Amino acid sequence: MASPTTRSLxxxxxxxxNLANLFHMHQFVRRAAIAAGFSNVALGDIELAVVEACAxxxxxxxxxxxxxxxxxxxxxxxxxxxxxxxxxxxxxxFTPPTGRVPRPDVERMVIEGQRGGMGIFxxxxxxxxxxxxxxxxxxxxxxxxxxxx
Amino acid sequence: xxTYRLDCTPLCQDGVTILRLAGFLNDQTVQAFExxxxxxxxxxxxxVLEASETRHIxxxxxGAVLFLTAQxxxxxxxxxxxxxxPALERVMRLAFADYFQTFPSVREAIESYHTVSAK
Numbered sequence: 001m002a003s004p005t006t007r008s009l010x011x012x013x014x015x016x017x018n019l020a021n022l023f024h025m026h027q028f029v030r031r032a033a034i035a036a037g038f039s040n041v042a043l044g045d046i047e048l049a050v051v052e053a054c055a056x057x058x059x060x061x062x063x064x065x066x067x068x069x070x071x072x073x074x075x076x077x078x079x080x081x082x083x084x085x086x087x088x089x090x091x092x093x094f095t096p097p098t099g100r101v102p103r104p105d106v107e108r109m110v111i112e113g114q115r116g117g118m119g120i121f122x123x124x125x126x127x128x129x130x131x132x133x134x135x136x137x138x139x140x141x142x143x144x145x146x147x148x149x
Numbered sequence: 150x151x152t153y154r155l156d157c158t159p160l161c162q163d164g165v166t167i168l169r170l171a172g173f174l175n176d177q178t179v180q181a182f183e184x185x186x187x188x189x190x191x192x193x194x195x196x197v198l199e200a201s202e203t204r205h206i207x208x209x210x211x212g213a214v215l216f217l218t219a220q221x222x223x224x225x226x227x228x229x230x231x232x233x234x235p236a237l238e239r240v241m242r243l244a245f246a247d248y249f250q251t252f253p254s255v256r257e258a259i260e261s262y263h264t265v266s267a268k
Contacts, residue, residue, distance in 0.1 A: 019176050019177055020152065020177070022153070022175070022176065022177060023151060023152045023153050023177070024151070026205075027151075040235065040236060041235050041236045041239055043236070044205075044234070044235075044236025044237065044239075044240070045236065045239075045240075047205060048205065048207065048236075048240060051175060051205070051207050052207060052208055055175075055176050055207065055208075055209075059176075103243070103244060103246070104244055104245070106215065106245055106246075106248050109212065109215060109216075110215065110216065110219040113216060114212060115179070115209050115212035115213060115216065116207075116208045116209035116212050117208065117212070118208040118211065118212070118244055119208045121244065122208060122240065122243075122244070125243050125244075126240070126243075
């Protein structure tokens with residue numbers, strides 16, 4: 001028998017800027033996505049996109065902030081088939097891409113020994129919508145939407 | 150405190166190094182992965198990454214696998230991946246197209262080395 005799924009849900013959790021908290025950020029969104037009916041590949045898509053987005057906040061927006069001195073808030077909203085995750089931080093602003101970032105240049109990554117740097121590519125490729133709202137000196141927010149097929 | 154865990158155990162089978170990767174490969178575990186892969190036996194650059202129990206690989210984890218693969222290819226070997234979940238297989242194809250060879254099982258990945266060697 002299929003598990004009942006949540007068609008309407010809002011949840012919020014607050015974390016500090018510490019990579020040690022990445023597991024809990026990930027699990028918070030994973031639980032909500034499962035409750036909303038996601039599984040298998042689509043669930044994996046959401047998990048990876050969220051981990052990348054949260055890691056970016058900790059490593060980049062708060063790169064000059066000591067661990068646990070910055071705040072990251074995750075809001076999840078489920079409405080019908082729409083699963084929305086918003087991640088808000090109060091760290092340094094960044095300039096979001098104006099369109100889709102291209103697939104990584106694998107040869108260049110190898111030559112340069114580049115690790116990572118594919119976060120935005122994954123977020124855009126795996127989610128149905130990704131938008132940023134950057135208010136320098138105030139807050140940064142990334143909003144990602146996945147629709148239940 | 151709950152956190153990400155990675156169990157990465159190398160073993161040798163039929164002249165091929167099998168890396169069993171169980172758990173999560175991401176910012177928190179990538180150093181452990183690289184510590185293990187830096188010490189793989191130099192004389193056997195043919196490696197199979199057994200990923201049937203790999204839960205999650207992030208951007209930085211894929212980068213580490215990519216870099217290891219490139220190093221093994223420079224030494225005449227390769228890294229071939231067995232047992233990826235459909236979700237991870239999809240992500241890998243999205244980002245890296247056909248850079249990695251993937252196989253349903255470890256046995257098939259090992260055999261692929263022997264098939265090439267026999268030619």
